[in-house]
Amino acid sequence: MSIPLKIISVLAWRNLWRNYRRTSIMLLAIVVGVWAMIFMNALMIGMVDGMVKGGIRNLPGHAQIHHPAYRDDPSVVNNMPAPAGDLLKALGSDGVLGWSARVRVPAVISSERDSRGVILLGVDPVREAGVGFDLSDLVDGRFLEAADDTGLVVGAKLLQRLETRLGKRVVVMSQDPHNNVAERGFRIVGVYSAELDSQEETFIYAGRETVQKMLEMGSAISEVAILGQDYRDLSVWYPALEQAAGSGLEVRDWRELDAFLDTMLGVQDGMALVLIVIIFIALSFGLVNTMVMAVFERIREIGLMQALGMRPSSILYQVLVEAFILLVLGLVLGNLLALLTIAPLESGIDISGIADGAEMFGMSTVLYPALRAGDMVMASVIVMVLGLLSSFLPAWRAAHINPVEAINKI
Amino acid sequence: MSSVSCKDLSKTFTQGDEIIVGLDQVSINIEEGSFVCLSGPSGSGKTTLLNAIGGLDKPDGGEITIGEQRVDQMRKAELADMRLHNIGFVFQAYNLIPVLTALENVEFVMQVQGRAVAERRPAAMAILEEVGLKGMQDRLPSQLSGGQQQRVAVARAIVSKPTLVLADEPTANLDTKTSAQLMDLFVELNERRRVTFVIATHDPRIMAYCKRLIKMQDGKIVADDLQQPAIAAAG
Numbered sequence: 001m002s003i004p005l006k007i008i009s010v011l012a013w014r015n016l017w018r019n020y021r022r023t024s025i026m027l028l029a030i031v032v033g034v035w036a037m038i039f040m041n042a043l044m045i046g047m048v049d050g051m052v053k054g055g056i057r058n059l060p061g062h063a064q065i066h067h068p069a070y071r072d073d074p075s076v077v078n079n080m081p082a083p084a085g086d087l088l089k090a091l092g093s094d095g096v097l098g099w100s101a102r103v104r105v106p107a108v109i110s111s112e113r114d115s116r117g118v119i120l121l122g123v124d125p126v127r128e129a130g131v132g133f134d135l136s137d138l139v140d141g142r143f144l145e146a147a148d149d150t151g152l153v154v155g156a157k158l159l160q161r162l163e164t165r166l167g168k169r170v171v172v173m174s175q176d177p178h179n180n181v182a183e184r185g186f187r188i189v190g191v192y193s194a195e196l197d198s199q200e201e202t203f204i205y206a207g208r209e210t211v212q213k214m215l216e217m218g219s220a221i222s223e224v225a226i227l228g229q230d231y232r233d234l235s236v237w238y239p240a241l242e243q244a245a246g247s248g249l250e251v252r253d254w255r256e257l258d259a260f261l262d263t264m265l266g267v268q269d270g271m272a273l274v275l276i277v278i279i280f281i282a283l284s285f286g287l288v289n290t291m292v293m294a295v296f297e298r299i300r301e302i303g304l305m306q307a308l309g310m311r312p313s314s315i316l317y318q319v320l321v322e323a324f325i326l327l328v329l330g331l332v333l334g335n336l337l338a339l340l341t342i343a344p345l346e347s348g349i350d351i352s353g354i355a356d357g358a359e360m361f362g363m364s365t366v367l368y369p370a371l372r373a374g375d376m377v378m379a380s381v382i383v384m385v386l387g388l389l390s391s392f393l394p395a396w397r398a399a400h401i402n403p404v405e406a407i408n409k410i
Numbered sequence: 411m412s413s414v415s416c417k418d419l420s421k422t423f424t425q426g427d428e429i430i431v432g433l434d435q436v437s438i439n440i441e442e443g444s445f446v447c448l449s450g451p452s453g454s455g456k457t458t459l460l461n462a463i464g465g466l467d468k469p470d471g472g473e474i475t476i477g478e479q480r481v482d483q484m485r486k487a488e489l490a491d492m493r494l495h496n497i498g499f500v501f502q503a504y505n506l507i508p509v510l511t512a513l514e515n516v517e518f519v520m521q522v523q524g525r526a527v528a529e530r531r532p533a534a535m536a537i538l539e540e541v542g543l544k545g546m547q548d549r550l551p552s553q554l555s556g557g558q559q560q561r562v563a564v565a566r567a568i569v570s571k572p573t574l575v576l577a578d579e580p581t582a583n584l585d586t587k588t589s590a591q592l593m594d595l596f597v598e599l600n601e602r603r604r605v606t607f608v609i610a611t612h613d614p615r616i617m618a619y620c621k622r623l624i625k626m627q628d629g630k631i632v633a634d635d636l637q638q639p640a641i642a643a644a645g
């Protein structure tokens with residue numbers, strides 16, 4: 001015999017609204033719980049996303065190509081030829097947004113007043129602007145104009161440390177491949193600011209050709225930094241690039257270049273799950289309680305229905321359907337509420353006031369909550385599945401009462 | 411199908427230290443098409459016997475057979491199916507599902523049986539009219555008097571065309587005229603469709619309808635008499 005679904009649903013629906021107050025409170029709890037799961041998750045994604053993007057900006061790029069020894073010893077000796085042939089073609093493939101061939105060597109910068117250890121970047125400004133340098137970070141002067149530009153762009157903090165100004169000359173010293181000291185005078189043409197003071201103090205930008213000439217390295221470079229579409233998915237272009245680079249060069253994606261960022265991303269996914277489970281446990285107590293009360297309250301009718309010939313399994317379904325309706329309503333409203341509250345925040349929340357220490361961890365002071373369909377689905381599925389599981393106990397009890405005893409309960 | 415036979419049925423209840431005898435070695439044979447009254451003082455075991463026959467409460471010992479089926483050996487789901495398809499119940503204490511209207515309560519058993527609206531709706535409306543509740547089909551039980559509720563319960567018990575009706579004080583809340591109408595309905599079903607009736611009652615006016623009167627006391631059958639129904643079915 002089939003399950004009398006129609007009457008089961010009618011009974012479940014009407015019984016749900018019989019105790020209007022209790023059902024509304026439970027519904028509210030589910031809505032708030034689901035909303036909290038999704039909202040907190042969106043905040044966390046925003047936070048980690050900001051952190052990863054910041055990290056990628058500093059690397060820079062989603063992937064880099066180096067001489068195999070460069071990452072252990074980033075000296076000018078461990079250089080590589082500028083991209084050509086197959087590699088150049090791979091860099092031009094669809095998924096690649098931009099790439100920059102850079103010279104990157106340790107150096108000392110001296111003003112009349114002070115000198116500091118820095119990292120000298122020789123870049124082609126047109127390419128670099130899309131990858132490692134954000135033109136909007138420029139606070140004074142101009143960025144480099146060509147690969148043979150003889151100007152220097154430094155961080156605001158460094159400028160302060162060196163007690164010098166825009167337009168002044170400084171001397172940059174490094175080593176050429178033959179272990180000779182190479183030095184050159186530069187005029188400071190631009191000043192940039194960065195999220196981190198340490199960044200402003202570390203990186204100085206000069207024209208690539210100017211630096212190559214100064215270090216006598218011909219057309220060789222230190223690295224190629226590549227920026228793709230989506231940092232979570234490099235599969236479109238990365239494998240081809242790796243192949244084109246061949247065995248003589250080392251190609252690494254951002255996860256390998258910065259293990260911390262990779263860990264953060266993993267932690268975020270784990271945290272999301274932990275959060276969902278914690279909120280759900282709180283919810284499930286309420287849900288079990290509600291269903292136990294709902295069953296207890298109408299134990300006589302349940303006994304009556306069994307006495308009239310409704311199978312225990314149908315009684316079980318009836319309680320489960322009731323929980324199901326409650327969960328569906330709660331999930332729909334909770335998801336809707338999450339959509340409505342997160343959407344206006346996606347343009348960013350300024351957390352600089354409450355997060356002074358945040359930038360220490362490489363976090364931006366603007367948080368962009370991100371709503372992801374996958375997370376909404378995951379939260380909903382978890383709540384539904386666990387919700388039904390926890391309603392199973394009261395439903396089971398309802399199905400296994402003794403009808404005579406139940407009918408005679410007062 | 412719906413002869414009922416009980417052999418050596420016993421049932422005790424414990425309440426604290428006290429052991430209460432519900433049924434004490436009860437044996438009866440009720441043939442198909444019988445119209446039987448169970449009488450006896452309060453606490454004599456009438457309800458306990460009806461519950462045992464309907465498979466609602468397992469006896470401690472003895473055998474119950476309805477038709478060819480051993481009720482005392484059936485599983486829960488089988489018992490439920492047997493009740494659903496073969497037995498019409500009127501309970502003594504509590505009969506209607508509060509969230510369903512009178513009409514829906516009458517249709518309940520048919521709906522669980524899986525019968526289509528087109529079939530069950532007219533049948534339910536007709537029977538409601540027969541028990542004198544025309545126009546009250548959309549009221550909830552809480553909007554009906556005790557007697558009206560009782561009549562809805564009776565309507566539900568017979569509308570699904572059971573072969574056995576177990577009715578526990580079906581007329582307790584009814585005035586003489588209404589209870590006579592219900593009894594006429596029972597007698598008519600009994601004679602026309604050979605539905606077996608077992609009715610527990612204190613009411614001598616009800617007993618007068620029965621072809622067989624079983625008296626109980628302290629869980630035992632103390633008298634079992636065939637009688638000529640004093641009141642014949644109307645029409």
Ligand SMILES: Nc1ncnc2c1ncn2[C@@H]1O[C@H](COP(=O)(O)OP(=O)(O)OP(=O)(O)O)[C@@H](O)[C@H]1O
Binds near residue numbers: 430431453454459502
């Ligand atoms: N669940 C129970 N627990 C304890 N005792 C019970 C239970 N059910 C019935 N009894 C006892 O069993 C005996 C028979 O009860 P039963 O309900 O069958 O009587 P009855 O003949 O239907 O009485 P009434 O005419 O008042 O309805 C009574 O003494 C009653 O107290």
Ligand SMILES: [Mg+2]
Binds near residue numbers: 456578
């Ligand atoms: Mg009784």
